[in-house]
Amino acid sequence: MKYGYFDDSKREYVITDPKTPYPWINYLGNHDFYSLISNTAGGYSFFKDAKLRRITRYRYNNIPVDDGGKYFYIKDENTVWSPGWKPVRTPLDKYECRHGLGYTKITGAKDGLEAQITYTVPLGFWGEVQKVILKNTSEKLKKIQLFSFVEWCLWNAQDDQTNFQRNFNTGEVEIDGNVIFHKTEYRERRNHYAFYSVNAEIAGFDTDKESFLGLYNGFDTPDAVLAGKATNSEAHGWSPIASHCLEVTLKPGDEKEYVFILGYVENKEEEKFVAPKVINKSRTNAMIRKFPDGKSVDLALAELQDYWSKLLSVYRLHSDDEKLNRMVNIWNPYQCMITYNFSRSASFFESGIGRGMGFRDSNQDLIGFVHMAPDRAKERIIDIASTQFEDGGAYHQYQPLTKRGNHEIGGNFNDDPLWLILSVSEYIKETGDWAILDVEVPFDNNEQNSASLFEHLKRSFYHVVSNKGAHHLPLIGRADWNDCLNLNCFSTNPDESFQTTENKEGGKAESVFIAGMFVLYGREFVKICRHKGLQEEAGLALQEIESMELAVIAHGWDGEWYLRAYDHFGRKVGTHENKGAQIFIEAQGFCSMAEIGLKKATRKKH
């Protein structure tokens, strides 16, 4: 491999050239605190919600790419370098990045000094821990300066990058020994702050971006680093950052270890301050005490290792194909858990501010991890179902922090409700936990208005039945799985978003894909009814399924393949009669899995 290789024994991907074709990233964190980190230490952290609780600032689509992250700078005589190559980009004598399960280890070496940084979010910990090891591999005494660096986001990631007339006036920090606190708006209306600590004496600090970097410098040439001396700046407004400066002396062969913590703290309203303007640091102190040294971090890493071993042991494949084993036993399940954790709400392309968790996505993703984490799958199912409307429809997205539906996007994506039947039936298949069907679940998060989860599934099912079009096929609403298929809500106005454009009045477009889905997952609903002894309910549902099959056969079959849809004007989409776009894959897959027309076809053959 040109850029790296898999190390299966350690379950790591090892990158050996920092200049990958695009940043290659890892996702740290499993429950509340999350970090995205690239192979050159670019990226950002957030607490639960990538929009509303962004902890460090990140500039997407930046020049250079992925500029900004959790950086360390080393000043060794007249040379300045970073262990992850970026942001300084001084050529290194050695570079390696190991993306592991829940941690990333970056090693760089230059002129007889080796620096290794392990970034991880320990289990149940509201923070990112960075273990730094510096080793003098030369024959000479080394006196160097080590600088840490993070740039705070002013909490709301969208506001942070647009509303400068306000933001540039709000930044607030507090410095207490070797701990730097970011407390913007904590006094006014926030019950949370962040901190960045190190377990060693510091020679200085910086909290003001311009003082540290210099107005006209990039991340690659901070004034303070070039000077080998922090300016002890205290930010008031503008762009608060946190940087520690450590003076490190290493004899030949010496090794020193440091622990940095980037933490997030919430305090109750009445516990916010211990004295006027002095914030309550007890939770911070407890977090810092947890990781006094490298050994304690190693323990947390071992715990994380165990955690993943347990998850990955649920389903193991032993084949002769190394690549297949690797895929099935490590990286696919890891990917599925990460997708569960983040639900596609943040990446280096998804800016984390335009959407929450998808109703459709979250139900789908769930089937990839339900066998590994059934409890969390159950929790997710209840969260999702709680945003459903009384009529069975659903918000297309919901906010991970508030767990409420996203009003900006709204609903009317008519495939959405059916995915809930899929996730629940898959959950039951993996766990045998039929009792989930009896859990009381609110509609639209209104606790005063709730029904059993079974009732939610029924509403999902009948939402399709109650929303059929001229060909007795399901109305597509704003879109089905294919979000680009805006058959009712096309727009010629470039100033409106496709995603928030509502249907044309009385949108008439129908989806053959949803029809296939209805038949396929409807049968799961029937099985559930039968298991509950609701034979009549099952029979009624089966009738609906059968009429849907007939509708597809009558109006959704093009002769050799399934149509895709009818548009708002009743025109066929995905037919041989068209010049282009004659066949769409979604309808073929789902109608085939639903075996629509199979009986008829089988009859024909005989």
Added chain:
Amino acid sequence: MKYGYFDDSKREYVITDPKTPYPWINYLGNHDFYSLISNTAGGYSFFKDAKLRRITRYRYNNIPVDDGGKYFYIKDENTVWSPGWKPVRTPLDKYECRHGLGYTKITGAKDGLEAQITYTVPLGFWGEVQKVILKNTSEKLKKIQLFSFVEWCLWNAQDDQTNFQRNFNTGEVEIDGNVIFHKTEYRERRNHYAFYSVNAEIAGFDTDKESFLGLYNGFDTPDAVLAGKATNSEAHGWSPIASHCLEVTLKPGDEKEYVFILGYVENKEEEKFVAPKVINKSRTNAMIRKFPDGKSVDLALAELQDYWSKLLSVYRLHSDDEKLNRMVNIWNPYQCMITYNFSRSASFFESGIGRGMGFRDSNQDLIGFVHMAPDRAKERIIDIASTQFEDGGAYHQYQPLTKRGNHEIGGNFNDDPLWLILSVSEYIKETGDWAILDVEVPFDNNEQNSASLFEHLKRSFYHVVSNKGAHHLPLIGRADWNDCLNLNCFSTNPDESFQTTENKEGGKAESVFIAGMFVLYGREFVKICRHKGLQEEAGLALQEIESMELAVIAHGWDGEWYLRAYDHFGRKVGTHENKGAQIFIEAQGFCSMAEIGLKKATRKKH
């Protein structure tokens, strides 16, 4: 001066050190096409609306500051430099930036080569023209490469920086000789594109950001420039840019001149294409033909000079104070016109995407330029008044492109309506154009529902009368002039914006400032009524003004100064009884100008 000086004879501000304490910017353009440009050529362009028609991309709050703009790169042997110092930041032998009225001239010199670039937006022209002069001041033959650079914005500036999963797939360009077209979404639902041309043969071009810069390089070290050779890249998605590469040979003493045009074109739906996929370039060609050479640009600059001379000649001060003359005769009126043009909708701090034109701001700004441009003031008044509600209330902002009220922010800023009385009365005082009062003006842009402008003023006046609180003072609504004084719509939820938070149910806070304003501008309304012969109307209005005066005297006077307000709970704001914030300036200024209590005070003295 440390960084520069005023050149009054040329009406220019001259910057002699590129490292100003913050970028010092100029605003180019007067009607439709606008550019913001810093002293190092950073900045961006847009057409009418900084959010919806952003032409070039700009990253706010960037590192380094103000990175991104209309850059030129010169490769002279092994040295790469930029005439504006940035982005390359190679030390220059000479640097000068002249911010003039509607143009900016940047000169840099290095190793016997001088480069001068004049950036301007000619009158009535939908584009920015850049005249480049290269001069060999050395004794040697010079063979250099000149690279131009702009980065396209994908039109909607907000979407452009957030919605990457869509945007990275949409970018489209077309290259035709020495003209580079940016035509993203032109095929689908836009009737506009942009282009970047040069009036000379090119050795190559680039339209893909990554190909030109290199993934891991900043603006300071583009791969193509370092190599001295364009890659002729054609962008498909990602980040389209436009860069020309010219091979230039200059004998000692030689001078060469180039004209680059960054243009914006709109075509009618039926004229968009001349052949499948081939866009209609006739308007582009006409624009390019207008500026075949440097002389034609000089003519446009002379026209611009005349235009400004005429505007500035309306009001001239001749005093012995050089600084006062400079302020009154050049820079204040220039600033006022710019403020008219941009209405504070875009700057290096206002990202141009969070707001449109302010109702309050636009009425206020108008009084600064009405004597220079009465026709445009009239147009602006009608535009503003057209967004007013039937009950006299107003949208707080409106979109410059659509000229419609901004629903996201909404209304209920209760000072807003009164500012319309100010602007109209000032307009009439300057012009004597009483006829403006009879112009039919819609409410909420509904042409079916309109009334005379006079009727709008009356509704403004009575909007205050109909919205009084417990102390007979005007209800403040969401805020008055002081947008931080959220007395009804305070928020403890950090996830909601102060600006879009609505009033508490039945918001009861009252504003003494609006009371002063009502008395002050209400008297202007009375004068207008009298001039129209509406004596009864005038009398009724006067009664309202008098009761307002009485209310202020009774409830708005703290004994030694005017109160500022009553909050939602009926508590006084701005009183000696408070621990802090005992006196606010706004109420003092306006109640004094309105002479509230003057009679009483005068009586006392005698």
